Amino acid sequence: MGEIQRSHHKAEEKCHLLLRKNQSIGEVLHKQTELEQSNYEIRLRATIRSCRFLLKNALPFRGHDETEKSNNKGLFIEILSLIREDNEKIFNVTLENAPKNEKLTSPTIQKDIVNCFSKEIIKSICDEIGKDVSGILVDESSDVSKKEQMTIVLRYVNRLGIVKERFIGVVHVLDTSSLTLKAAIDTVFSNNLTIDQVRNHKIFIPLI
Template sequence: MGEIHSSHHKAEEKCDLLLRKNQSIGEVLHKQTKLEQNNYEIRLRVTIFSCRFLLKIALPFCGHDEMEKSNNKGLFLKVLSLIREDNEKILKVTLENAPKNEKLTSPTIQKDIDNGFQKR
């Protein structure tokens, strides 16, 4: 196994940590609260709705500059913002109120949703 600071020892230690039941990815996902699951579902539904709307009328998703202070953030974010204005639940869990590591508003996810509807 080598010395305590060897690559082999560090790899074995990381493997042991990964295999511990209470630290596995499956366990973490299982521990997600019902509220977190509901909030994610709200964010996912509004993202899909916004994408479907723009796809149906053949409008572009992104704007020239989607920075926080930009006046032209793109139609996807505008549609999402309009939906948020009328629904308190959606307002509380989307955009700046969503978890920082969530990527539902990213262009990659938008393209995946687009590809899913194109294959229908």
């Protein structure tokens, strides 16, 4: 093989290293992928916990200044910072320690998580109603930007005989005609309920 520094000797050494399972390229890449996946799950759980707290207490997410030098970055970032304060695992993979394209703090990510919560809540309400009937209350109003929006509330009696009213959501509509409102209601009901289960529904439309 010649001297240690000769190319043949180096090639043989690399071959021996490659044949060792713990030092093979595939094994190293597999371990790296597992670590990245584990870090991503820790980061995602922390983000979901922050969103859940804000939703439960009906608090705003965003702040006016979310830069690193800001003293108040908004409730979402501040709560996430609080969660990781005494947890080294979360601290090491979130905010400034997370990959730049995988921080999970963007408004889009927050909205996706909120939508997931919304779907799960509506699903639990529909499971509680089951095959029974329910009433629907619909109210329409315009917001400060003059956009028409419709609120939907379900009223039903649960298995214990208790009357409940559950807020389903706010839907933006182009106008307040009956066809437009019905189409919006059908869209909301498309995944979990059917309009056939609705009894004695009322639609309140303000005159002003």
